[in-house]
Amino acid sequence: MAKFMGNNPILQVADPELIKQVLVKDCHIFTDRKSFFECGNHPIVEKVLPGLQGDDWKRVRSITTPVFTSGKMRKMYPIVRESVKGFMNTLSEYVNDKQEVNVTDMYGCLTMDVIANCAFATKTNAFKDPNNAFVVNGRNVLKLSVLKFISMLLLPQEKSETKSNDLIDLMMRAKEGKDNINDERNKYESHHINEGEEELEITNNILNIKPSNIFITEDEMIAQMFIVLLAGYETTASTLSFCSYELALNPDVQQKLYEEVMSSMDTNGEIDYEVLIKLPFLDAVIAETLRLHTPLVIIGRIAAQDYRLGNTGITVYKGRVVEIPVYAIHHSEEYYPNAEMFIPDRFLPENRHQIIPYTYLPFGSGPRNCIGMRFALMEVKLVIC
Numbered sequence: 392m393a394k395f396m397g398n399n400p401i402l403q404v405a406d407p408e409l410i411k412q413v414l415v416k417d418c419h420i421f422t423d424r425k426s427f428f429e430c431g432n433h434p435i436v437e438k439v440l441p442g443l444q445g446d447d448w449k450r451v452r453s454i455t456t457p458v459f460t461s462g463k464m465r466k467m468y469p470i471v472r473e474s475v476k477g478f479m480n481t482l483s484e485y486v487n488d489k490q491e492v493n494v495t496d497m498y499g500c501l502t503m504d505v506i507a508n509c510a511f512a513t514k515t516n517a518f519k520d521p522n523n524a525f526v527v528n529g530r531n532v533l534k535l536s537v538l539k540f541i542s543m544l545l546l547p548q549e550k551s552e553t554k555s556n557d558l559i560d561l562m563m564r565a566k567e568g569k570d571n572i573n574d575e576r577n578k579y580e581s582h583h584i585n586e587g588e589e590e591l592e593i594t595n596n597i598l599n600i601k602p603s604n605i606f607i608t609e610d611e612m613i614a615q616m617f618i619v620l621l622a623g624y625e626t627t628a629s630t631l632s633f634c635s636y637e638l639a640l641n642p643d644v645q646q647k648l649y650e651e652v653m654s655s656m657d658t659n660g661e662i663d664y665e666v667l668i669k670l671p672f673l674d675a676v677i678a679e680t681l682r683l684h685t686p687l688v689i690i691g692r693i694a695a696q697d698y699r700l701g702n703t704g705i706t707v708y709k710g711r712v713v714e715i716p717v718y719a720i721h722h723s724e725e726y727y728p729n730a731e732m733f734i735p736d737r738f739l740p741e742n743r744h745q746i747i748p749y750t751y752l753p754f755g756s757g758p759r760n761c762i763g764m765r766f767a768l769m770e771v772k773l774v775i776c
């Protein structure tokens with residue numbers, strides 16, 4: 392289907408095989424996307440990963456990818472768990488006082504606190520203090536007041552003891568070449584539905600850059616911290632809100648999830664990272680939430696050269712935008728029977744083979760997929776359980 396955005400024609404591609412071609416097989420032609428937001432020539436904002444193009448994107452992505460490996464998630468797990476504990480304590484106080492809670496606001500405070508802890512080594516106590524400078528300025532960033540955010544970065548903040556694990560530290564190590572991008576995939580998670588050997592090889596080839604190109608400037612590093620806040624706050628908070636909403640509407644699902652979680656806790660009432668990410672029903676509940684309520688409803692790519700689209704007879708001309716209508720695909724009866732219903736069982740390991748690759752795209756796909764996927768999933772799973 393074609394549509395116009397102003398004067399610009401956009402081709403929408405919803406066929407799974409063609410999606411695979413655009414996002415994976417021919418990703419060297421469709422590497423760039425239209426910028427997430429218009430930033431003029433702002434020296435920091437123009438360097439955020441989602442907006443970078445060509446070789447600059449490849450270089451920065453190959454340096455930042457090792458920050459999000461499962462090994463790094465294991466390291467960050469205790470930090471995220473601390474934030475979640477603070478969140479649960481505050482929630483319990485509301486419950487004890489029989490007060491109403493605005494869950495969406497609370498989740499916003501939590502995701503902000505997690506990012507502040509992990510990326511900026513800063514404790515916000517956001518659940519109790521919504522006027523905290525980090526929270527106020529961070530929210531303003533999302534209203535696109537970029538300069539306020541930069542000034543916030545320069546303000547002194549209460550330091551967390553967990554500084555050695557923060558994202559800047561991990562990025563510095565990646566820059567020094569102490570990490571590599573190869574990482575084990577977790578076959579237990581629904582979110583790897585699209586990934587076979589072919590996809591992995593293409594991603595590794597694209598991100599395998601010359602050692603002389605492994606560098607990142609200070610502005611680029613600040614830009615990536617900015618985008619972690621921007622990309623990780625609202626998406627994760629909205630996923631948590633929708634998941635709670637669906638659990639409230641579906642008490643049978645809630646009960647089944649409760650039983651799975653309770654049977655997985657250790658004697659201290661804690662869940663180990665390795666156990667958490669492999670819980671099949673929890674994974675299915677989150678996957679179904681992201682299918683029904685996917686935060687990014689469309690993914691876009693720009694053609695770097697004239698391109699014949701499969702055997703459709705269509706030529707996508709250089710510079711034109713191709714869009715994948717993720718929300719429409721996720722809600723299609725053809726791919727998901729009873730598509731408007733919340734049915735986590737679709738994503739259980741025994742049923743997952745029925746999902747057609749490239750029809751489940753909450754985090755995009757291919758080498759330019761969501762770099763923060765593992766981080767988001769760890770956070771959401773930890774909170775929901």
Ligand code: HEM
Nearest residue numbers: 440441622623626627687753754755756759760761763767
């Ligand atoms: C539930 C939470 C999240 C969802 C649903 C989500 C979804 C997405 C999607 C759909 C894309 C575009 C992928 C594509 O074009 O193929 C994306 C890109 C991106 N996301 Fe996420 N995201 C989430 C959380 C996060 C978090 C927590 C971070 C950072 C810690 C993050 C950082 C990014 C970045 C930097 C990109 C751009 C990647 C690139 O251009 O190379 N996201 N995300």
